[in-house]
Amino acid sequence: MTAHTMPMPDDISTIDLTCPRTFEENDLSEYWRQLRTTRPLHWHPPVGDAPGFWVVSRYADVMALYKENKRLTSEKGNVLVTLLSGGDSAAGKMLAVTDGAMHRNLRNVLLKSFSPHSLKPIIDRVRTNTTRLVVEAVRRGECDFATDVAEHIPLNTISDLLGVPTADREFLLSLTKSALSSDEEGQSATEAWLARNEILLYFSELVAERRARPTEDVISVLANSTVEGELLTEEVIVLNCYSLILGGDETSRLSMIDSVQTLSRHPDQWQLLRDRKVTLESATEEVLRWATPAMHFGRRAVADVELHGQVIAAGDVVTLWNSSANRDEEVFADPYVFDLNRSPNKHITFGYGPHFCIGAYLGRAEVNAMIDALRTYTTGFEITGEPQRIHSNFLTGLCSLPTRFQPDEAALAAYETESGARL
Numbered sequence: 001m002t003a004h005t006m007p008m009p010d011d012i013s014t015i016d017l018t019c020p021r022t023f024e025e026n027d028l029s030e031y032w033r034q035l036r037t038t039r040p041l042h043w044h045p046p047v048g049d050a051p052g053f054w055v056v057s058r059y060a061d062v063m064a065l066y067k068e069n070k071r072l073t074s075e076k077g078n079v080l081v082t083l084l085s086g087g088d089s090a091a092g093k094m095l096a097v098t099d100g101a102m103h104r105n106l107r108n109v110l111l112k113s114f115s116p117h118s119l120k121p122i123i124d125r126v127r128t129n130t131t132r133l134v135v136e137a138v139r140r141g142e143c144d145f146a147t148d149v150a151e152h153i154p155l156n157t158i159s160d161l162l163g164v165p166t167a168d169r170e171f172l173l174s175l176t177k178s179a180l181s182s183d184e185e186g187q188s189a190t191e192a193w194l195a196r197n198e199i200l201l202y203f204s205e206l207v208a209e210r211r212a213r214p215t216e217d218v219i220s221v222l223a224n225s226t227v228e229g230e231l232l233t234e235e236v237i238v239l240n241c242y243s244l245i246l247g248g249d250e251t252s253r254l255s256m257i258d259s260v261q262t263l264s265r266h267p268d269q270w271q272l273l274r275d276r277k278v279t280l281e282s283a284t285e286e287v288l289r290w291a292t293p294a295m296h297f298g299r300r301a302v303a304d305v306e307l308h309g310q311v312i313a314a315g316d317v318v319t320l321w322n323s324s325a326n327r328d329e330e331v332f333a334d335p336y337v338f339d340l341n342r343s344p345n346k347h348i349t350f351g352y353g354p355h356f357c358i359g360a361y362l363g364r365a366e367v368n369a370m371i372d373a374l375r376t377y378t379t380g381f382e383i384t385g386e387p388q389r390i391h392s393n394f395l396t397g398l399c400s401l402p403t404r405f406q407p408d409e410a411a412l413a414a415y416e417t418e419s420g421a422r423l
Contacts (some may be wrong), residue, residue: 040056041308054318059325060328061308074299076091078297094239096247106236129157130373143402146398155248158249162218251357254397264403266338270380292323376411378407384403
């Protein structure tokens, strides 16, 4: 289903940001423009039994509130589904929904494994695997880029880091695709809950193995690290593995898929990329800005916060919309233009402030490797069928993208010769 531009209703408050269909079926560009211009702090009315919440749409405001960790907390949830249901059971234990000293200590433990130096062998493997998958797809001529290529890269990467056996990865992928979103509208909340619990149970078993026989992976690092003199509990380790497997998969995968659809619609930008008239680094940043897979994150106020003459009262839910901030005309020149040479490009696809995505360096490397492989081994591509959008009020992107490639025969021959020589 292709999104269409939503005609603006007389009452903008009738647009329901809690409903996945709102994002799946409509282009909300004009909605966000109006909010940024006339209602930078907008009160979203209650829906059903869920409470109302604040909607923050301007880049400067989103950045300021991401940095605000005294009067706003992540420990009551950080996405609409948990914020509106009253909280997150992982609060105080999982990095994404933990603040204060525990957040700093957990982040410092994980940074041992996510520094550029530690990630170098993983990123080398990313480039190798990405090249192989793209070459195979181009040689076949047609594929579903989402399921045949993109979904195999981030999950395998984060699985390598965590030490997930290869045989278990398809099972984990099916669970991650159900835990935060769905490929089909019909999935129930119970199915998503069961998927999340299956992931937790899986990692509980893996943690027990690493406690007994540690290796070099992230789970072993967590299992043998101490915070304030105490080993991390099994619950803390399992919850953070769960967070890493979800966070490490979704943003990169959805950005990669979006890049193919968007480049197919912008042949001038594709030609710049092919002709090496734009750097991979610049292209990567624009792909990430344009896709913005995580549409929002949220906080709950623990003290009153004044913004634009209104008061966010203690106890209120506040949602910070990356998808609007990354199109803010005050920050990005021609924000609705896809420009691979865009500079500066200070998008907030990975968030900002204390909860800035710990895997951002790795995510950038994955998208960079994909763009490089595409420009090297294919002269072009076209979308051959109707793309299918995921069903979510948190993530946006495609779960199916039928694609036909035109091969770069010289580059493919060189790759195959080099691969044969290595063998």
